[in-house]
Amino acid sequence: MTENSMPPADHLANPPQPALRLHRELTRVWSNAPGIRGVFTAVNHSTIGLRFMCTALIFFGIGGLLAMLIRTQLATRKGAFLDTEIYNQIFTMHGSIMMFLFAIPMLEGLAMYLLPKMLGTRDMAFPRLSAFGYWCYLFGGLILIGALLMGVAPRDGWFMYTPLSGSTYSPGINADVWLLGVTFVEISALAAAVEITVTILRMRAPGMKLTQMPLFAWYILGAAVMMLAGFPPLILGSVLLEIERAFGWPFFDPERGGDPLLWQHLFWLFGHPEVYIIFLPAAGILSTVIPVLSRTRILGYGAIVASILGLVFLSFGLWVHHMFAVGIPHMALAFFSAASLLVAVPTAVQVFAWIGTMWKGRPQLKLPMLYILGFFFTFVMGGLTGVMLAIVPFNWQAHDTAFVTAHLHYVLIGGFVFPMMAGLAYWLPMISGRRRIKGLGELAFWTILVGFHGTFFIMHLTGLVGMPRRIDVYPDHPEWEMLNLVSSVFSFVMTFGFALFALDCILQAWLGKHARRDPWKAPTLDWAMALPPPAYNFASLPRPDMTGSEYAGGAEVALTLARGEGVLPGAPRGHREVLVTGIGHASPQHVAILPANTALPIQFAASIGVFVLMMLFGLYYVALAALLPVLWFAWRWARALVPAGSVPPVEIAPGLQLPTHYDSAATLTGSGLACFLFANGTFFASLIFGLAFITLVSPGPAPPPLEGQAAVSAMLIAGGLLAAALASLVPGRALKEVSEAGSPLRLIAFGLAANLAALAALAGLAIWQLGDPRVHAQTAVRAALLGYVALQLFITAIFAAFALDQARRGELAAGHLGALRHWNLWQGYTLAIGAISAAVIWAQVLSQ
C-alpha cells in the first residue's frame, strides 16, 4: 500500500459481526482498570478529557469565589472586609486561576473528549501524554491553591510585571509560587497542543480530507498551533524571572543592564495570542452547534477556515497593544494599533457567517441557542470596546482602569464562557447519557445573563470616571460608590446563576431520563455512537463513504460501525489499535498500537512535582538531585514503547494489510516530536529575541568586558561545533547500517561521545570565558543561551544513550529503527540552534 493512495470505500468494508461480541472484546481492551487503580492508571481520552473539564470547573468555582470577595470589598468605598495584602493575593489569584487553571484546561479537556469522536478514531495520539498533562495540571494547580490557603499566594497581579515581582520588591515565595506553579501547569498545555495537532493531522478516519473535516477540528488545530508558538515565550519569561529571583541573574534589573520591558514583551507575546487560544475553541463550538440548531449547514466553510488561519497569524502581531503607555516609538504605536484593528476582520467574518447560517436555516430556541444568543449580545459589545482600546489615544485614558476590566470580562465571558456553556448544554446528553430537566437550564441562563450585564456594563463607566483596576479602597471618591455597589449586587446574581447551572448539570447526570441516541440530529461522527460513549468510541472505524463530504454521515452510520462493518473492527489481537492516516487526504498508512493503562503518567508528573517543590523551597541542590527520578521515569516512558518481538501486519479490511507503527516510517511519535521541536524552536527564538533586546534596545550601564581571551573562546566554540557536527552524522549513518548490516554499536557509542565532548566544550566556555552571569544582564542572557544549548545537547546525549542501550540489547534490526530516527531529528535541531548560538556569541566577542 503506497503512502497516499486511497482505496475505494467498498474495499474498506468488513463483513458484519455480532455487535455485542465486538463490544465485549473492545471493552476488555480499552476500558480503564476497575476501582481505585483506574484512577491512577487511566489514559483513555474520554476519561482524561472529563477529568480536565471537571477539574477546570472546580477551579472556575474557586476563581468565582475569589471574585465574590473582590466585589464584596469594593461594594463600599471604605471596604474593611479584606486587608490590602490579602486583597492583592485574591485579585492576582482570580486572574491566574481563570486563565491558567480554568480556561486553558477547559478547552484542552473539551478537545480531548470530543476530537477522537468527531474525527472517527478511538483515542488521542498519545494517551499517556494526555494523562501526564492532566497530573501536571492538577499538581501545579494544587500548589497554587495551597499557597492561597497558607496566605502566601502571588500578589503582583496576574501579569507579574517586573521589578515589582522581582526579589527586591516581592521577597518571600509568593512570586515563586506563580512562576513555578504556572510553568508546571503549562507543561500540560504544551503536551495537549502537541497531541491535539498530531491527532487532527494524522488520525482522521480514512478519507476525511483536511479540507472537509468538521470545523471544530479546524478551530482546535488553530488553537493548538497557537499554543505551540504562544506558550514558549511565557515559559521562557517565567524561567528567566525565576532564575533572577533564585540566583540573581539580572535579566530584568535596570541597574545591572536588564530591562523590565523585556518581561512585558515576553509576557504579552504569550498573553495576547492567549486570548485567541481561548476564543478559537469556543468559536469551534459555535460553528458546530449553530448549524445543527438551525437545521442547516454552515455558511462559508472556506471563509471560516481562512479567518481561523488569519487569526492565528495576526494574533502574534499585536501584543504591544497591552503596552501602549510604556513609551513605545510613535510609528510602532501606529503599526500595532492598525494590526489590532485588523484582527477584528476575521472575527467579523465569523460572526456574520454564523448569523448568515441562521438566516439560511430555521433556528430553534433550545437551551444551547439561548447561550449562543447570550454570546452574540455580549461578545459583540466586548469586541467593540476591544476595537476602541486598540486606538492609542483612547487606550491612554482607559488603560488599567475598570473599563478594561469590563472589556476583558465581556470578551472572556462572552467569547468563552457562554459558548462553552452552549457546548456543555449541547454535549451533556452525550457525556451523561441523560436528558436534561426542563426549565432549570433556562432559569440559570437568564440569571447569569442579567447578573453578568448588571455587573459589567456599568463598569465601563466606572472606569471612564477614573477608577483604576486593582485598588481595594476609594475613600475620597463617593462618586464611584453607587456604580460599584450595582456591580457587586449583580455579581451575586450572576453567581447564583452559575450555581443553578451547576445544579442543573448535577441533577441531569443524577436524575435525568436516559437520552436517545443523537438527540440533536447532528451530522457529525461524535453522535454516531451509544450514549454515553463506550471506551473505544467506534467498534469499527468510519469508511470514506461516511466521512467524504463536508460533514460525516451522522447517526445512521452508528449501527453499521457497531456491527464492525467499517475499518479495523474490534480488538482481536488484544491491542488498542487505531488507524494512522496521511495529513491531506487521510489515506490509510499504518496501524498504531497505543499504550494501555499505566501508572507511569502520574509517577512522571509526581517526580516533576517534587522538583518544583524543592525549587519553591529554595533547596536547589536537592532540586538538582530530584531531577534524577525525572530522568528515570522519562527513560522508562520510552522503554515502555519498545515491542517485545516482531509484530505482524494487521488486516484492516478483507485483503488490505497495513504494517504496524513499529515497521513504519512516518509514525505518530515522529510527528509529535516535530511539533515539540517547533515549540522548542519558538522558545529558542524568544531567547534570541531577549538577547537582542537586552543588547540593542535596553538602556542602562554597559556590560563589563569579557574575561577570557578571544582565541580560547574561538577554539572552544569551534571545537564544540565540530563535535556536534560529527555527532549529527551518526544517527543517519546508523540508520543505514541497521538496515544493511545489523547492530552499529560502536558507531552509536561514537555519537554519544561526540555529544558529550560538545557538552564539555560548552562547559569550558561557560566557566572560563564568559564571566559571572550575576554581573550584568548581557552576561546573564548569554549564560542562559549557553544553558539552553547545553540542555539540548544533554537531551541528545540521552537519545544516543537510549539507542546504545537498544543496540546492546539487540533490539535494532532492519525495519526496527528504535530511537534512531528521533535521535536524528533532535540531533539536527541541536546542531542548528548550536550553530546560531555560536554565531551570536561570537558576534558579541568580536564587538567587545
Place this chain on the structure above:
Amino acid sequence: MMSILKRMAAVSVPLFAAQACAAPLSTLDPAGPSAEAIAWLWWVFLAGAGGLTLFVMALLALSFGAPRAVSERRWTWGLGVWFSLAILSAMLVAGVAVGERLLPRDTALEVRAHAQQWSWTFTHPGPDGTVIETGRDLHIPAGQPVDVRITSADVIHSFWVPRLAGKMDAIPGRENVLRLQAASPGIYEGRCAEFCGIGYATHRFRVIAHDPADWPASVPAQAEEAPE
C-alpha cells in the same frame, strides 16, 4: 429580555453618567486639550458601537423565521470583510488624527515627575535658574503646554491626570515624556495608574495649574505645602 435590558441601560446610564461624569478623576470631564480630544473620541465611539450592536442584534432577531436563500459572498465578504474594514479604517484615521495632536512637537516648559513606592517627587524650574522640588503637587502654568518627564526609582508606576491627558508609565531605567495642558487655573487630581504594590490605592498626587502671570513665583517650596 434583551430589550428590557437595553431600556434599563437607556434610562439608567445617562442618570449615572450625569452624576458621575463631573468627578475629580473623570476622563469624561476634560479640562485640557488632550483629554478633551480623547473624550470626544469616546463619545463618537460610543454612538458608533451602540449603532453597530443594534444592527447585529437586529440581524440576529431577523434570523428567527423561515429559512431563506442567502448569498455567502454578501455575508462573508460584504459584511465580514468590507463593512468591518470600512468602520475600522475610519476609527484608525480618527485615532491617528487625534494621536498626532497629542504628541509633543515644539519645545515646551519641562517639569519632572519621579515616582517611588508610594510617593512622587516633582521638580520645576524656579525663578532665576533655581529648582523647586515638591512632594504632593505638580505645579504648571495654565493655558500652555508642559512636558512632564516621567521616571521611576523602583517599580513601574504610571502618571495619570485623567482630566488633562492620558497616562504614561514611569519605568525604572527609562524616561518617558507626556505632554500636559490645563485650559484654566485649578486643581486637578492625579494618581498612579499601574499596580505598584501594597500602597497602590493611595499613590496619588495633584496637578495645580496657576495663572501664567504668577508662574513660577506662585510655586510653593516643598516645606510650605499644606499637609493632606
